[in-house]
Amino acid sequence: MVNITSTLSTLITANHILHYHDVLDGMGHVSVRNPNNNATFFIALQLGPAVVSGVKDIGEYYIEDGSPLSGTVGGYAERYIHSGIMKRYPDVNSVVHSHAEDILPFTVLPSLQLQPVYHMAGFLGSNVPTFDIEDVYKENDARDMLVNTPSRGAALASTFGQNETQPTSPFHTLVLQRGHGFVTAGESVEIAVDYAMYAASNARVQTKALMLAGLTGAGAGDGDGGEVQYLSQQERRDCTNMNKWVAFKPWKQWVREVERSGVYENELGTPPGA
Numbered sequence: 001m002v003n004i005t006s007t008l009s010t011l012i013t014a015n016h017i018l019h020y021h022d023v024l025d026g027m028g029h030v031s032v033r034n035p036n037n038n039a040t041f042f043i044a045l046q047l048g049p050a051v052v053s054g055v056k057d058i059g060e061y062y063i064e065d066g067s068p069l070s071g072t073v074g075g076y077a078e079r080y081i082h083s084g085i086m087k088r089y090p091d092v093n094s095v096v097h098s099h100a101e102d103i104l105p106f107t108v109l110p111s112l113q114l115q116p117v118y119h120m121a122g123f124l125g126s127n128v129p130t131f132d133i134e135d136v137y138k139e140n141d142a143r144d145m146l147v148n149t150p151s152r153g154a155a156l157a158s159t160f161g162q163n164e165t166q167p168t169s170p171f172h173t174l175v176l177q178r179g180h181g182f183v184t185a186g187e188s189v190e191i192a193v194d195y196a197m198y199a200a201s202n203a204r205v206q207t208k209a210l211m212l213a214g215l216t217g218a219g220a221g222d223g224d225g226g227e228v229q230y231l232s233q234q235e236r237r238d239c240t241n242m243n244k245w246v247a248f249k250p251w252k253q254w255v256r257e258v259e260r261s262g263v264y265e266n267e268l269g270t271p272p273g274a
C-alpha cells in the first residue's frame with residue numbers, strides 16, 4: 001500500500017507550483033489517481049489552487065462517473081475532465097486542466113497550431129488537437145463551455161486518441177479546448193505538471209517567434225507562421241523521451257520555490273522525492 005499522505009502532499013504542492021507559475025489562476029485543477037484503488041481519484045474541492053493546504057481541502061471521486069465517495073461533499077463542476085480521461089486511459093494517473101492565458105490564443109485561431117519550438121516541449125507531438133464543446137452540445141443545452149457531465153468528459157477524453165502500440169495510453173499528451181484552455185495528462189503528477197509548465201512556456205516562445213517573424217517579414221504573408229522552424233517529427237519523439245527522465249530536476253526546484261515563497265501552506269509537508 002502506498003502512503004496516501006505522500007500522494008496528497010504531492011497533489012497539494014502541484015496546485016501551488018502551477019499557481020506560482022501562472023498556469024492556474026483562481027481556476028483550474030490538478031488530480032491524481034488513488035495509488036491504492038485505481039477506481040478513484042483525488043482532486044481539490046471548490047477552492048482556488050493557491051489555498052489548497054490540507055486533507056480537508058481534497059475530495060475523492062469515482063473514475064467511473066465522477067461521483068463523490070461518501071465523505072466528499074461538492075467539488076469542481078469540471079471534475080469530469082479528470083474522470084473521463086482516467087477512465088479511458090488506465091496508464092494516466094494525473095491530469096491538469098488550465099485556462100493559462102499564454103495558451104488561450106492558440107485555442108481560437110484554427111489556422112495556427114501550437115507546435116514545439118524548443119526541446120522541452122517535444123511532448124506536444126505531431127500535432128495538438130482542439131476539443132470544441134459545441135460539437136457535443138445538444139440544441140437546448142446551456143453553453144457555459146464547462147465539461148460538467150460524464151458524457152462531455154468522455155468526449156474530451158476521446159480527443160486524446162489512442163496510442164497504437166500501448167492502447168491503455170493516450171496518443172496525445174495535450175488537448176486544447178476552444179475558448180477555454182487546455183488539458184494535459186501523464187503517468188504521474190510530476191510529469192503532468194511538467195507538461196503543463198512547458199506547454200505554457202512553449203506557447204510564450206512560439207508567440208514571440210511568430211511576432212518577430214511578422215515584424216521582420218520572415219513569416220509575412222501566409223499567416224500560419226510557416227517560417228518559424230519547429231522541431232522535426234523525430235526531434236519531437238526523441239525529446240519526449242528525454243523529458244520523462246529529466247522531469248525530476250525542475251520538479252525539485254519548483255517544490256523549493258513554492259515552499260520558500262511564503263505564499264502557500266502544505267500541512268502534509270514536502271512531497272517525497274523532492
Ligand SMILES: [Zn+2]
Nearest residue numbers: 078099180181
Ligand atoms: Zn475550465
